Amino acid sequence: xxxxxxxxxxxxxxxxxxxxxxxxxxxxxxxxxxxxxxxxxxxxxxxxxxxxxxxxxxxxxxxxxxxxxxxxxxxxxxxxxxxxxxxxxxxxxxxxxxxxxxxxxxxxxxxxxxxxxxxxxxxxxxxxxxxxxxxxxxxxxxxxxxxxxxxxxxxxxxxxxxxxxxxxxxxxxxxxxxxxxxxxxxxxxxxxxxxxxxxxxxxxxxxxxxxxxxxxxxxxxxxxxxxxxxxxxxxxxxxxxxxxxxxxxxxxxxxxxxxxxxxxxxxxxxxxxxxxxxxxxxxxxxxxxxxxxxxxxxxxxxxxxxxxxxxxxxxxxxxxxxxxxxxxxxxxxxxxxxxxxxxxxxxxxxxxxxxxxxxxxxxxxxxxxxxxxxx
Amino acid sequence: xxxxxxxxxxxxxxxxxxxxxxxxxxxxxxxxxxxxxxxxxxxxxxxxxxxxxxxxxxxxxxxxxxxxxxxxxxxxxxxxxxxxxxxxxxxxxxxxxxxxxxxxxxxxxxxxxxxxxxxxxxxxxxxxxxxxxxxxxxxxxxxxxxxxxxxxxxxxxxxxxxxxxxxxxxxxxxxxxxxxxxxxxxxxxxxxxxxxxxxxxxxxxxxxxxxxxxxxxxxxxxxxxxxxxxxxxxxxxxxxxxxxxxxxxxxxxxxxxxxxxxxxxxxxxxxxxxxxxxxxxxxxxxxxxxxxxxxxxxxxxxxxxxxxxxxxxxxxxxxxxxxxxxxxxxxxxxxxxxxxxxxxxxxxxxxxxxxxxx
Amino acid sequence: xxxxxxxxxxxxxxxxxxxxxxxxxxxxxxxxxxxxxxxxxxxxxxxxxxxxxxxxxxxxxxxxxxxxxxxxxxxxxxxxxxxxxxxxxxxxxxxxxxxxxxxxxxxxxxxxxxxxxxxxxxxxxxxxxxxxxxxxxxxxxxxxxxxxxxxx
Numbered sequence: 042x043x044x045x046x047x048x049x050x051x052x053x054x055x056x057x058x059x060x061x062x063x064x065x066x067x068x069x070x071x072x073x074x075x076x077x078x079x080x081x082x083x084x085x086x087x088x089x090x091x092x093x094x095x096x097x098x099x100x101x102x103x104x105x106x107x108x109x110x111x112x113x114x115x116x117x118x119x120x121x122x123x124x125x126x127x128x129x130x131x132x133x134x135x136x137x138x139x140x141x142x143x144x145x146x147x148x149x150x151x152x153x154x155x156x157x158x159x160x161x162x163x164x165x166x167x168x169x170x171x172x173x174x175x176x177x178x179x180x181x182x183x184x185x186x187x188x189x190x191x192x193x194x195x196x197x198x199x200x201x202x203x204x205x206x207x208x209x210x211x212x213x214x215x216x217x218x219x220x221x222x223x224x225x226x227x228x229x230x231x232x233x234x235x236x237x238x239x240x241x242x243x244x245x246x247x248x249x250x251x252x253x254x255x256x257x258x259x260x261x262x263x264x265x266x267x268x269x270x271x272x273x274x275x276x277x278x279x280x281x282x283x284x285x286x287x288x289x290x291x292x293x294x295x296x297x298x299x300x301x302x303x304x305x306x307x308x309x310x311x312x313x314x315x316x317x318x319x320x321x322x323x324x325x326x327x328x329x330x331x332x333x334x335x336x337x338x339x340x341x342x343x344x345x346x347x348x349x350x351x352x353x354x355x356x357x358x359x360x361x362x363x364x365x366x367x368x369x370x371x372x373x374x375x376x377x378x379x380x381x382x383x384x385x386x387x388x389x390x391x392x393x394x395x396x397x398x399x400x401x402x403x404x405x406x407x408x409x410x411x412x413x414x415x416x
Numbered sequence: 417x418x419x420x421x422x423x424x425x426x427x428x429x430x431x432x433x434x435x436x437x438x439x440x441x442x443x444x445x446x447x448x449x450x451x452x453x454x455x456x457x458x459x460x461x462x463x464x465x466x467x468x469x470x471x472x473x474x475x476x477x478x479x480x481x482x483x484x485x486x487x488x489x490x491x492x493x494x495x496x497x498x499x500x501x502x503x504x505x506x507x508x509x510x511x512x513x514x515x516x517x518x519x520x521x522x523x524x525x526x527x528x529x530x531x532x533x534x535x536x537x538x539x540x541x542x543x544x545x546x547x548x549x550x551x552x553x554x555x556x557x558x559x560x561x562x563x564x565x566x567x568x569x570x571x572x573x574x575x576x577x578x579x580x581x582x583x584x585x586x587x588x589x590x591x592x593x594x595x596x597x598x599x600x601x602x603x604x605x606x607x608x609x610x611x612x613x614x615x616x617x618x619x620x621x622x623x624x625x626x627x628x629x630x631x632x633x634x635x636x637x638x639x640x641x642x643x644x645x646x647x648x649x650x651x652x653x654x655x656x657x658x659x660x661x662x663x664x665x666x667x668x669x670x671x672x673x674x675x676x677x678x679x680x681x682x683x684x685x686x687x688x689x690x691x692x693x694x695x696x697x698x699x700x701x702x703x704x705x706x707x708x709x710x711x712x713x714x715x716x717x718x719x720x721x722x723x724x725x726x727x728x729x730x731x732x733x734x735x736x737x738x739x740x741x742x743x744x745x746x747x748x749x750x751x752x753x754x755x756x757x758x759x760x761x762x763x764x765x766x767x768x769x770x771x772x773x774x
Numbered sequence: 775x776x777x778x779x780x781x782x783x784x785x786x787x788x789x790x791x792x793x794x795x796x797x798x799x800x801x802x803x804x805x806x807x808x809x810x811x812x813x814x815x816x817x818x819x820x821x822x823x824x825x826x827x828x829x830x831x832x833x834x835x836x837x838x839x840x841x842x843x844x845x846x847x848x849x850x851x852x853x854x855x856x857x858x859x860x861x862x863x864x865x866x867x868x869x870x871x872x873x874x875x876x877x878x879x880x881x882x883x884x885x886x887x888x889x890x891x892x893x894x895x896x897x898x899x900x901x902x903x904x905x906x907x908x909x910x911x912x913x914x915x916x917x918x919x920x921x922x923x924x925x926x
Contacts, residue, residue, distance in 0.1 A: 060571045068654040082575070082742055092902035100913055135798075171654045173645060173739025179475035239736070245646055246738045262825050262848055265876030276848060283851070348797050350829075350844070361829050363842070378829040378844075386879040397575070397655045398741035415902065 056080055064093050068171050068401045071411030082396045087389040095415040102375040107133045107207060107342040110375065115201035117377060118413035120160040121355040123152045126205040131286055131351040132362045133207040136344030142333040145209035146288045151325050152192075152204060153287075153353075154318040155222075158229075159188040160356035161315050168308065168405035169240050172249050177240050184232055187225045191218065207342060209335030222326050229319060241312065250304040254391035254403035257302055264390065265383035268358025269314065270407055273299045273306035280354040294321050304406035311408070341370055357381055357408055381413035420716060421537030448540055452529055456678055461491040463677040466724075467731055474735040495670065503666035506569050513567035518664065518671035521560035525678040527553050532685050533607050535695045535715040546607040547599055550686055551592050554641065557679065558584040561643075561650060561660050564672070568663040576659025579742050580650030584641055586749040591637035593757035597623070597630035597764040598690040607689060614693040617700060624772065626763040631691045633757050638683035639730055640745070642676065646737035649745055680727055688722035695719040780852060783821055788812050799844075801855045806841075809858050810868035816845060816854070817873050823847045824854060827874035830881065832888040834915045839865050839888060860890060869895035887913040 063074040072093035078086035098117060102110040111129045115122035127149055134141065166181035189199040194215035196204040204211050240246050256266070261274035271278045279296040281289040297313040299306040346368040352361040358380025365374040384407050391407075392400045427447075431440045465480070465488065472479025480487030505514060531546035533539040543549055558581055565577020599605055601623050602613040613619075619627050640647035651659035661672045688694060695715030699707045740748065766772075777800045781793055784800075790808060794801040804812050816824040824845035833840045843856040860867060869892035871878040881892045882901040889911040892898055900907060911917060 058571060060575075067657060082579075090901075092904065095902045097912055169738065173648070173652070173654065174737060175471070176475050176735050179477055183476060240738070243738060245740055245744075248744055249738060249741055260875070263875040265827060265874065265880075267828075278848065350798060359828065361844070363829060363831065363844075365833055374833045376829065376831040378831075382879065382883075383876050386876055390875075396741055396743060398652070398739070401654050 057085060062400070064090075068404060069411070070167055070409065073409065073411050073414070077397075077400070079397070082398075084392050084395055084397065084400055087392050087400070089385060089388065091385075091415055093415065094412055096412075098416045099375055099377065102372060104371060106370050107344065107372070110372070111206060112203045114377070115203050116412060117379065117416055118355055118357065118360070118381065118410050119200055120163055120410055121156050121357070121360075122200065122202050123149075123156040123204060124353055124355040125360060126203065127153060127287075128351055128353040128355075128360050128362045130205045130207050131353065132349050132364050133342060133344065135351055136347070136349045136364065136366060137207070137338075137342060139208050139336050139338060141209055141336055143330040144332045145334050145336070147325055147329050148210050148214060148334060149205060150287050150289065150292070151222075151322060151329075152202075152210075154321045155188050155191065157356045158315055158318045158322075159185050161311050161318075162188075164311060164356070164405075164408040165236065165240070165315075168402075168408075169246070171401045171405035172246060174240060174243075174246070177236070180232070180236070180239065184225070184229050187221070187228060191221045191225065194218065194221065206335070208338040209333070211335075213334045214329070219326055219329070222322065226319060226323060226326070233315065233319075237312070241308075247305065249398070249402050250308055250406065253304045253395060253399045254307075254406060255302050256387055256391050258300075260387065260390055261302075264387035266358070266387050267380050267383065268354070268356070269297075269307055269310045270358065270384045270387070272297060273310045274302045275300040278359065280352050280359050284352060286351070286353060292321055292324060294318075304402050307406040343368060343370055352378070355380060357410065357413065358384060377416055379413045379416055381409055381411075382416075385409060385414050420535040424538060452526060452540070455529070456526065456674065459681050460674040460677055461495070463681060463727065464491045464494070464673075466727070467677075467734075470728065470731045471735045474732075498670040499667055501666035503668050504663070506663045508569045509663070510567035510569070513563045514663075515668070517560050517564035517567065518668045518675070520563065521557050521675040522671050522678075524553060524557040524560065525675045525682065528679075528682045531607050532682065533611060533689065533694055534719055538695075538716070539608065542606060542608050545605045547595055547605045547610070547690075551588070551595060554679075554683075555584065555588050557675070560675075564664070565660040568660070570663050572656040572658070572662045573660050576650045576652065576656045576662070579652075580643060580660060582742070583643070583647065583649055583745060586746055587637045587640040587647075587753075590633050590749060590753040590757045591641055593754075593761055594630040594634040594637065595686075595690060597626060597757075597761055600761070600764050600768045601627065603768075607694070610690060611694045611696050614696050615699060616702070618691065618693040618696070618698070620691045623764065624767060626760050626767055627691065629756065629760045630764065631687070633753055633760070634687055634691065635726070635729065636753065637749075638687060639733055640749075642679045642683055642730075644676070644680065644730060645734040646739050647745060648734075648739060649742050652739060654739075680730060681723065684726035684730065685719070685723045687726050688719065692722045692726075693718075694722070776852075780822075780854060783819075784854075787815050787819065787822075797855075799853050799855045801857060803857045803859070806858050806860055806867045809841075809856075810870065812856070813843075813870045813873050816856070821850075823849045825849065825874075827870070827876055827880075830877055830884065832884045832890060832913075834862075834888060834913065836862075836915050838862050839890060841867060841884070841890065843870075865890040866893060867891075868893050869898075871896055887911055889914070 058079045060077050060079060062077055063069040064072040074090040074093065076088040076090065077084055098113050101113055105113065111126050114125040114129050117125050162181040162185045166178040169177035192202055193199050194217055196202040256274050258275045261271045261276050267278050275298060277296060277298055282296045294317045297310045297317065299310050344366045347366055349364045350361060352359050360380055361378030363376040364372045367373040388407060391403045431443055469479045480490035483489045483493045505511060528550060530541045531543050531549055561580045562577045565573040598610060598619050601619055602610045604610055620631055643650045661669055664672060695718050697710035697713055697718050699710060777795060780800050784791060784802060788804060790805065792803045816822050824847050826846040826848050827843060828846050829844035831842050833842060839860040839862050841858040841860060845854045845856065858867060867890060869881055871881060878896060879901065881895055882898060884890050885892060885898055886900045886903045886907065
């Protein structure tokens, strides 16, 4: 990726040292590579090197039909695969103006929020692990397991769901769905305070995150940050609120905004978002309307000539799908605006001037998923 | 009732009957060395298993449960694996220092074993400056770590070693001061005297609040000195992959690993000896009936019981707390612990001079 | 601001621009030479305040390349799409990384995927592709990789 001579050439400054974080490193949660220039323990420069798992999904999608390319996107941000699929279905439905049955909409929102919860739990676990506490990982996985079980019942898979299709969802909910979600809600409600006791209230954790990775409101906007990262800098950017899709405009939930601008604020925003997601699920779980789970669509989808863009709020921020259609069965050009890519670009801004330990704390608070960045 | 003291004495007598004094010393030295090494091996096995079981308990999982009954031989299997593994040496490493470092760390841990009283009269060397000896020798282990970090030709290792150096040198101070508190109270540097002075109650209870403060500071400093979480800056796996032992593999890695656990055992043993009376059973002043009942439990059980209790507390720390940052770590020492322990030392002196302790 | 209001404001600001309203958003087409100044206006004009470049990409039309910029104002809440046509054989455009910092990474991606050269870009190097891929642009329509590409 980066030849040795170049790295040596860079580190000419007195007292500086270049180290590689990644591509194989416990803190990067995947194959992400940072070349970091250090002065002692202080970070002078951070340079991300991407592409270790770039699969060129955008190019692949150009030869896949409108029904097929949805499946590829599960592999983008694998922690919010339902939401990725949702974005892709939305763009096709928008192009073909497909009306969805009420049941499909509710199922989609339920799945989205469960995914968001699962993703935030994994983030919580891995952020605590980055900061050095290993135990929270297992506690979070205990609850996350319940969600993956729920997914497995209905979708047949646990990670890359491929459950949403243009026109609705692939199949109806499993009969146990409501029962299991209720069990999950009850369990999670007792465990969330435990999460807070274990990590949030810990003085070491607070000291490690407070005032670290400062990202001002202006920088957050300029760097194109979205999701909890931007919301912790005081930017109101929840797609669910500003550009409601599915039935989010009819639901009661709050957009969590914090003006702390640091890792601690990002942590708090996500913790609150978990509660909001839980609240959304509680509103819907007993009110799933009867009816079709899929609208009647043609076997071959041929959107008209034009350009279409749809966006959804994934667990990491705004995922945009931009499609250029030439009226054929496959998209002419497709572009995924992934939240992780923009959030990553702000990492250098946040990490410079801090210590190596801060870098890890900042990276944890951005919640990077590498396939989402590389696509 | 049998006691280790009797066994030691009768063995000594028997050997003296059979051999010349010089020879006796030689044979006894060999016996002691064998005992120390086997203690090391057993400690390594037990503590690693204990750590894994404690962590699995905290992390709502089962832990090792396949090798042997309840997974008891898991560490044996791990050791065999580590022995069989190839020991890699990185290119451009300082080979001499690279190979020397793990042994140095190990030897330091072994020397520290010398003045530890395991039971009444069961002690390798009751040196008259025992406490001083322990705090002096324990700081040598940092040289091994620095050596490992420097010679590995790896930036992670170097950073880890430098962190470790800064950390151990700093925390040595508070550890020393909190040990001094007990030295002042008991008026002796010898371990056996310190234990005898606790015959009517442990210093933790006798020394009022100053002793309690000293104990808490000692536990914190001991955790830091042994490079264990939340002070595992030298290893900090999410930052420096594995810190100073990144490049070590096979048995050399195992030596570092073992030395860590033995060090944990030793600092906890010292803590137990100084603050909790070592092998001295739980006594309450002149309450003779209670004291006699307690005396029925052999000293070695008390010693190991207390030590393992402290070890459990350190493991508890490790599996619940996040890691500190290096500057916070040093701030904690220089801005909080050191001033507190200085003032505390003053308090202890006042208590000791006025004879306020029980 | 609605589409129509936006169009009226923009006609005054960018006389050379052409508009297209068929899609979801107002599409503005500017020439590559004007783009940098227009971008500054869009960003700083009080009535527009497009401070958020939420997506930046390129489309290969086989005869030309089109840079597509998606802008949103976080203050005023309106959105706009700006398109800039480029010569396919020698695509060059002024970088907007100094206006929107997010453009730095997006432009590096477009640079390696489409071969568009961004003038005055702070650090125009390959971001995703490994060394040695300069000049081969995978997302162009005529890109062929007989080893790794599977035709369906």
